[in-house]
């Protein structure tokens with residue numbers, strides 16, 4: 001059945017309604033509210049210099065130490081476009097299936113703000129770098145464990161300058177300006193208003209972060225402001241025209257994206273249900289109260305007085321099919337076919353391949369692809385020997401991630417290497433060690449053990465007891481030493497078996513196969 005993304009109209013129970021994956025909540029009159037969300041994402045391009053000047057872009061540098069005369073809008077300075085930024089924009093457009101404009105243009109967008117010395121931002125208004133496109137992403141409902149693939153359409157991708165930063169000193173009532181960020185290259189990506197829940201919007205933002213990191217066109221660090229999200233939110237009754245949107249600006253974590261959307265949806269439903277109208281306004285999110293508040297400086301409608309940027313010619317792209325005119329040096333132009341060749345396997349393609357090639361479930365594929373470095377690590381293990389994919393994935397997702405997450409260590413810095421896991425898996429598959437021993441070996445290597453897993457097992461005599469008579473002997477001892485438990489088991493308290501199993505494990509230091517032990521114990525107890 002197709003899932004519906006609709007909300008109970010009643011506002012009091014709104015927050016309890018899981019409108020992403022839950023069943024439709026319908027009031028008697030069957031009038032339901034559907035949230036509609038569109039996102040605008042600003043992503044900083046990690047080139048060493050800015051979009052139109054040679055100033056550096058390092059995050060966290062001392063205030064006003066990365067400012068070229070152009071960034072400070074000194075008269076007579078001219079923009080020179082940064083090839084790296086254009087390439088990043090093109091790569092991103094390709095990754096989100098957007099159509100590149102072979103000719104795009106730059107415009108001036110005027111507004112007054114103290115951190116914008118020129119009084120205008122150079123952006124792409126009339127003819128952006130790319131239009132259209134779509135992104136496939138996955139939405140996971142953590143409580144129901146339901147996973148769904150979704151698709152969102154992209155409106156456009158444009159290149160533009162970032163602004164500076166104002167620091168307001170309320171004590172001395174002064175504002176200080178830091179121009180380090182002014183002119184850093186940004187990609188603005190706009191989605192169609194097609195999300196119907198905060199979960200969908202958040203999942204898309206995470207997918208975009210994965211795409212950026214995969215192709216290297218933004219570090220995706222929302223906490224450092226290198227990726228910022230504006231969420232436009234409205235509600236309507238399905239089948240009727242879209243409602244008036246409000247726009248919550250500058251959300252700097254995926255969690256805040258979700259909280260701001262949930263708050264807005266609830267606020268708007270309340271207004272509409274009490275007969276009011278939603279204002280088309282810009283709002284800010286206050287993470288402490290969890291509320292959105294109108295932004296005072298944006299109360300009036302802006303007249304940006306867009307005009308073509310006279311100091312930049314149109315940006316022309318070339319391809320093998322439409323090459324540059326003869327005589328133009330190849331390093332002076334960009335051929336998009338060369339960039340297409342550089343496009344790596346994207347997150348959704350990786351997930352699809354993990355499912356198809358290795359038979360993984362989508363939820364396993366999501367973790368392997370979402371955890372930086374983990375898919376490569378997994379494939380390195382799988383590239384040798386005939387390793388059972390279930391055993392490998394189980395060890396990685398349950399045991400390796402457990403120890404790494406405990407100390408917040410990245411897979412790439414893991415002291416447990418793919419070769420270690422490979423050896424452990426081989427010993428498991430040949431029945432040399434039990435699962436309990438495998439976990440113990442993994443933990444020891446994580447804690448700094450320098451011997452190889454094989455060496456460790458042989459030095460400690462941890463090889464699994466595979467000899468059936470030896471297993472029977474251990475079980476016999478345990479049965480003799482625990483008459484009370486045995487009695488209870490025979491009276492029908494079958495849970496006692498777990499206790500006896502534990503005793504065998506203890507006696508053998510985990511060197512037995514749980515299944516073989518259970519069977520042996522059971523048959524011996526029936527005698």
Ligand SMILES: Nc1ncnc2c1ncn2[C@@H]1O[C@H](COP(=O)(O)OP(=O)(O)OP(=O)(O)O)[C@@H](O)[C@H]1O
Nearest residue numbers: 036037038039040191192193232233234242243245
């Ligand atoms: N009725 C609606 N409800 C929710 N979202 C909407 C609605 N109509 C449009 N949107 C979304 O609002 C966003 C509009 O962003 P866009 O940047 O194009 O315009 P803007 O916010 O007015 O301009 P800017 O912020 O650059 O000054 C898009 O993400 C779009 O999907």
Ligand SMILES: [Mg+2]
Nearest residue numbers: 040230232247
């Ligand atoms: Mg906007």
Ligand SMILES: [Mg+2]
Nearest residue numbers: 040188190230
């Ligand atoms: Mg915009």
